[in-house]
Amino acid sequence: MVTASVSRNAGGIFHSVRSLSRELAGSCQVEVVSLRDAFSAADAGVWRPLVPELFERVGPRQWGYSPGLKARIGRNGASVVHACGIWMYPTHAAADACRRKGIPLVISPRGMLDPWALRNSAWKKRLAGRLYENRNLRSAACVHALCESEYESIRAYGLTNPVAIIPNGIDLPADGPKPPPPWTDKVASGRKVTLFLGRIHPKKGLPNLIEAWGRLKAQNATVADEWALVVAGWDQGGHEDQLKTMVSEKGLGGDVLFLGPAFDDAKAACLQNADAFILPSFSEGLPMSVLEAWSYSLPVVMTSECNIPEGFGAAAAIEIRPQADSIADGVKRLLSMPDAERRQMGANGRDLVAAKFAWPRIAAQMIDVYKWVLGQGPQPACVRLD
Template sequence: MRLLQIVPSISLIYGGPSQMVLGLSKALASQGAEVTILTTTANGDTGQAPLDVPIDRPVEQDGYQIRYFPCSPFRRYKFSLDLLRWLSAHADEYDLAHIHALFSPVSTAAATVARSKNLPYILRPLGTLDPADLKKKRYLKQIYAALFERANIAGAAALHFTSDQEAKVSDRFGALTRDLILPLGVSIPTPLPLSAHCNAPLPLSVRTNCDSSLPPKLLFMSRIDPKKGLDLLLPALEQLLSEGLQFKFILAGGNPQDPHYEKQIHDRIQSSPLKDSTTITGFVSGDAKTELLRSADLFVLPSYYENFGIAVAEAMASGIPVVVSDQVHIWQEIQQAEAGWICNCDRTSLTNQLRVALQSAEERQRRGANARTHALEHYSWDAIAQQMLLAYQQLLTAD
């Protein structure tokens, strides 16, 4: 099967939802599919230089190919006429296109080109059809949907949602299409023995608890963005400190597209009682990210809306129990697996769940083991790729 994966950018600056296309492509290739990623050189919307990569020629990586195209004429909107021209010229060489993102000009145009060339395509909305997300620039999105996205949704072989809840709440603008519900995959790290944790190459302030008398380490690792619920989390942690509960809070992440908000969060911590209990690491990736996950005792993400939550799944794969809001759309799976604690999107509920989680090391260990088991069974890339290829085949043979 010859597959296209089309995504506006795979730069790290845009976070996990874009990066997951790399993991999916590698896993599909390992199952025998021929995969080509079409993307742009976009690397941020605030003046960053484009990705320094070869242009419009195949870059071989992990068994699949990537073709990068320059952003032109609208660099800010990750738009590329060259990408669309290439797609139009080569569409008949592929069986199916998996297009990632709606309300992004290059993805919108790619779906239109695919439809004109009779290339079946799947759309993955990345949470853009969630009512909470649609409130942003609401009127502009209504016009955009009426002009473009409704027809793209109606013409798609399927809409790819990463959870039942994401599919349930998504607005289709009156269009009818099939739903493909499959979670995203994550790399499953090899667990380290406790002695290795103790020697992990991390600052002492964020190493795992080699001494059970040390306070537990609570990790927030995600983009620092208003939707992530930090306005709930910081007051909740301040309340727990005032009650005498001890913990170390690790804030990992950044937001190069909104450095002003990131600075607000840092300033808030520096001027609060949390200052002496907090380590701010900035953005982490690679081995540093893996070791940071391995060092944590509890992961927290009280987002206002999250269609999947890749960071949550990564934490679970590392054997860390999680505290998430009921707007992280895999919360029901977490609850059923007893892999963490679920709160509402309010400070009192979050404070209560964190209090319970932080007070019992034994329960954290039990739920962390459940989290890893669930991730192994449901979020490994091999399992996702097998299910995805089967879904592709079924969609291509459907009436």
């Protein structure tokens, strides 16, 4: 398994690649190769029993060039190489090694070929595609899509490789005592909480969420005063400061709380104590945060760009568009529901992840793909050739 980061720096990819690797390790030998970063040592323990091999970067951080990583992949005795994420050097090194040694390569773009993602720093990605990434992608024995929408994006990009559609998975939390909410001293007792949990990045649609929250408060102060919006996550590129300025200008300082990063026990405490979850993203692969929210039986408000249409079909989520008007309508519907109806939405979400997104089921499908690209098994039902 090759990935650019094995720490929280990778956002949701960190959780999904780690959990998939650990589950696969129950059925085959798994070696994880990655780059060292500021949090890789702190997060190493959550990979156990796996021990990722980490290598230093040389040159620009965003590219992730690492002679040590290249040498390690070059002497890899793996039967299959699975690279997670694109555009950075680790996947390029993996593709180069696989071409030279005749090893089947599986690439998981993880939403990075979706239209919104391609428009972000578009000229850099067009150049990278021409220089190396298009060749790397075309050389893959199979490309892994998280959902139907990502499959369509892969085909729209011009790739004709076989594509395996396998979603992310989730571990259902064990029952236990509920810890105190991380916002105890900041949100009045009895006030309900709508939670955003994830990377604070423009693609998450948070400015439109704040705009929508302000409109709701102006339209119905009583309902809005019964709820608070808690934003928990790590800042990327100073976006959080922009959002805080927006909250201040709109007079929402008592309604919108920025909690900062929340990992491990702190993240679990957020999910256990929230009353609802929202993700108004412009673009996602298949967000772990929504699966986690459902695993804690939270009702969800999300855009169709989150690529989990099953949630709408299962009555576990309210569908919105990533614009302020639509977000306001969706949140108003959620806040106006009877408590029992919201609880049923959350229960529907937990049933959905238990049935479709459990890691043993996901890992079994991935093993079938590995066997197929090795010529050791039939074409799996999740693989499309068209």
